[in-house]
Amino acid sequence: MPDRAPQPVDRTLPTEEARDLIALVREIVQREIAPRAAEEEEAGRFPRELFSLLSESGLLGLPYGSEYGGGDQPYEVYLQVLEELAGARLTVGLGVSVHSLACHALAGYGTEEQRAEHLGAMLGGGLLGAYCLSEPSSGSDAASLRTRAEREGDGWVVTGTKAWITHGGVADFYTVLARTGGEGARGISAFLVPGDAEGLSAAAPEKKMGMKGSPTAQLHFDGVRVPESRRIGDEGQGFAIALSALDSGRLGIAACAIGVAQAALDESLSYAGGRRQFGRPIADFQGLRFMLADMATKVEAGRALYLAAARLRDRGLPFSKEAAMAKLFCTDTAMQVATDAVQILGGYGYTSDFPVERLMREAKVLQIVEGTNQIQRMVIARHLAGPESR
Known part of the structure; x- marks a missing residue:
């Protein structure tokens, strides 16, 4: 029996714009996502074209400012969009949430120059992001992460392994937390790493119980060079x-x-x-x-x-x-x-x-x-x- 879209939920939305937005999301869900969700999940197919459609529709940057291509929507509205998407296919809803998470560091802590250079493409330029905090030996205890970023010339060299990365191997950019100082939370910094950086590779996707269409993989950083201009926030502010x-x-x-x-x-x-x-x-x-x-x-x-x-x-x-x-x-x-x-x-x-x-x-x-x-x-x-x- 084919999947069907969730029944519409009556929502109290703050503006007419928000009501129109939810109507657009429901239309996309019913036309593009729900009809093929079961088949594509069973096949383990990652729906990159859906994320491109969501980007074109302005749905990948909803909670961020319009000056950088975002949607200027309150979180109250953005989260209801996620609910609609996840109800049809969790791979898509959670994927949008992860992308938004990957944009958070640059949007909130980047310089004006960094935001002007990168944020527009991240929010509405068809790019897809991932967030790299967890490691094979540091999940809940994230402050014990071991991936290191060493200063070299006018930049950094990142070495280590990240684990359980949603969109690992298919993302266009990664927000990466790496150790730049001593042990503990204060020795960690944040970096924006391009998905095609030399020395960056992904392991085979994990074989998961569910969300088979969403690739989850380890990422290996083998001397990945990152310029100083891609460090986000102050050194040691990453955690x-x-x-x-x-x-x-x-x-x-x-x-x-x-x-x-x-x-x-x-x-x-x-x-x-x-x-x-x-x-x-x-x-x-x-x-x-x-x-x-x-x-x-x-x-x-x-x-x-x-x-x-x-x-x-x-x-x-x-x-x-x-x-x-x-x-x-x-x-x-x-x-x-x-x-x-x-x-x-x-x-x-x-x-x-x-x-x-x-x-x-x-x-x-x-x-x-x-x-x-x-x-x-x-x-x-x-x-x-x-x-x-x-």
């Missing part, structure tokens, strides 16, 4: 830049998770209304109705949580705790709702003829990326009770 990006990135993951959860709920409602047992639709049975009610409540609660955090960000207020809460709750919700959807569809839910088994596999990764949900609990607890004593 602070990374944390700033991750707060926003966690909201992107939360929105993608609710997109997946909404899609699973839509499929459950459709199936339960059409499947008949004992002479009536299974949606008439109280036990199943209660499952659907719980699923819908969690989806709405997750959406409210990520939007509330986005509004804090849009007002320039602290939102790190709320971002961690949204990422934690929304991704756990996606996993639970997708699992319940498989149960509601019974044996059919366990087959690839229906999309809920794919949604269940995709939901799992959202509990891991941008900081595992155990890390989110640590972040939330520190905000509530202060840092742990040592």
Whole structure:
């Protein structure tokens, strides 16, 4: 059975422009993304042409300023675009979130000269980005990263390996965190590295449980030369830049998770209304109705949580705790709702003829990326009770 686009969700959007934007996204989803999502995911095909279309449509730079080719949209609106895209195909929704994350360092910490030279092409010039923080031996403990950037002449030479890189091997640019000083968080700097830099290579993509159309690969930096003009922010400021990006990135993951959860709920409602047992639709049975009610409540609660955090960000207020809460709750919700959807569809839910088994596999990764949900609990607890004593 082919995938279908998620049922439209009634949204409270701040402007007529935002309403038109969501309508455009839904049109692209229904025409270009949803009809081929299951087939292309099964084949492990990366949809580069879709990202080119999204760039041409102005959807890859939504939360950034129009002076550099961005969309001037508040995060409240941008995240709802991600939800729509992820509900149709997580490879696309999460890919847009990762691209936005990769642009964050330059947009927020680059010089005017750097932004003028690079940011326009990154936001609306058809380029696709990736974010390089994790390494084989430093995932949750990102401050222990080992990739080094050594000064040489008027630039830097980067050596090391990055791991679990979404768009690894297909991105046009990489925001790379590398060690330029001593151990710990203060010895890390940020660099903007072209995708075709000499000495940069990608390993074979990881064979993943879900999101098979999104390449995730190790990147090897074998003496990659990076000019001083591509170092972003001050030397040693990289870890602070990374944390700033991750707060926003966690909201992107939360929105993608609710997109997946909404899609699973839509499929459950459709199936339960059409499947008949004992002479009536299974949606008439109280036990199943209660499952659907719980699923819908969690989806709405997750959406409210990520939007509330986005509004804090849009007002320039602290939102790190709320971002961690949204990422934690929304991704756990996606996993639970997708699992319940498989149960509601019974044996059919366990087959690839229906999309809920794919949604269940995709939901799992959202509990891991941008900081595992155990890390989110640590972040939330520190905000509530202060840092742990040592």
